[in-house]
Amino acid sequence: MIEARSLTMVYGNGHKATDDISFNVRAGEIVGFAGPNGAGKTTVIKMLTGILKPTSGTAVINGFDINSDPIKAKKSFAYIADNPDILIQLTGLEYLNFIADIYEVPSDVRKQKIGVLAERFGMADSLNTQMREYSHGMRQKLMVISALIHDPPAWILDEPMTGLDPSAAFELKQMMREHAAAGNAVLFSTHVLEVAEQLCNRIIIINKGKIIKEGTLDFIKLDNTGMTLEEIFVKLTGRPETD
Ligand SMILES: Nc1ncnc2c1ncn2[C@@H]1O[C@H](COP(=O)(O)OP(=O)(O)OP(=O)(O)O)[C@@H](O)[C@H]1O
Ligand SMILES: [Mg+2]
Numbered sequence: 001m002i003e004a005r006s007l008t009m010v011y012g013n014g015h016k017a018t019d020d021i022s023f024n025v026r027a028g029e030i031v032g033f034a035g036p037n038g039a040g041k042t043t044v045i046k047m048l049t050g051i052l053k054p055t056s057g058t059a060v061i062n063g064f065d066i067n068s069d070p071i072k073a074k075k076s077f078a079y080i081a082d083n084p085d086i087l088i089q090l091t092g093l094e095y096l097n098f099i100a101d102i103y104e105v106p107s108d109v110r111k112q113k114i115g116v117l118a119e120r121f122g123m124a125d126s127l128n129t130q131m132r133e134y135s136h137g138m139r140q141k142l143m144v145i146s147a148l149i150h151d152p153p154a155w156i157l158d159e160p161m162t163g164l165d166p167s168a169a170f171e172l173k174q175m176m177r178e179h180a181a182a183g184n185a186v187l188f189s190t191h192v193l194e195v196a197e198q199l200c201n202r203i204i205i206i207n208k209g210k211i212i213k214e215g216t217l218d219f220i221k222l223d224n225t226g227m228t229l230e231e232i233f234v235k236l237t238g239r240p241e242t243d
Pocket of ligand 2: 042082
């Protein structure tokens with residue numbers, strides 16, 4: 001349902017940030033995308049979502065090519081960016097209505113959805129406050145709510161747990177499980193490997209723009225008996241000071 005096909009990105013300064021990245025997230029799966037800072041996770045996610053045009057390769061979401069059929073592809077996924085500091089001059093509710101307008105969510109549906117999601121994330125009392133007055137975690141919660149306001153089959157989330165308090169992180173993890181169990185696909189990047197261990201059917205580890213390991217947790221642990229995912233990650237990607 002989320003397909004990366006040979007995604008390569010060479011930035012304007014000549015830096016090859018990702019090199020021939022291909023993977024699939026199928027219906028019913030939660031896939032974790034892990035890798036050190038600067039490995040290329042956000043670059044891949046921006047190519048999957050049509051924010052960046054790949055130097056070569058493409059992405060297909062729910063059967064629609066993001067580059068040749070962008071509107072249908074974009075209607076098929078929810079996206080959480082790695083930075084929640086956007087349009088902070090709006091109130092939370094204004095922002096949610098703006099996003100709901102873009103996705104053409106009917107007013108009765110949006111009212112119901114906003115009510116349920118705001119309650120679930122403890123944001124009901126803050127919706128009429130300008131987002132510039134929100135804490136980082138509150139902005140992040142609002143991004144989560146805005147991403148889920150329409151009901152697309154694929155979720156593509158760039159470090160969605162960053163800054164969330166334990167209750168909100170719990171809710172989001174629960175929602176990811178529910179979404180996948182209902183036959184949808186979830187891809188999320190994370191630095192919190194315990195979360196990846198708890199949630200994912202499969203994990204993709206990327207380093208220096210290339211996939212270095214991919215599979216179920218059991219598969220990844222196969223040649224590393226007794227090690228935690230964190231220990232395996234450090235073994236595979238090296239410590240920063242040894243780079
Ligand atoms: N706009 C840009 N122009 C040039 N190079 C960039 C640009 N954006 C990212 N890069 C480079 O591409 C590489 C991958 O960056 P990216 O943001 O995809 O990493 P990441 O895995 O998401 O890292 P993090 O875990 O810190 O979020 C890095 O070397 C980064 O310096
Ligand atoms: Mg990133």
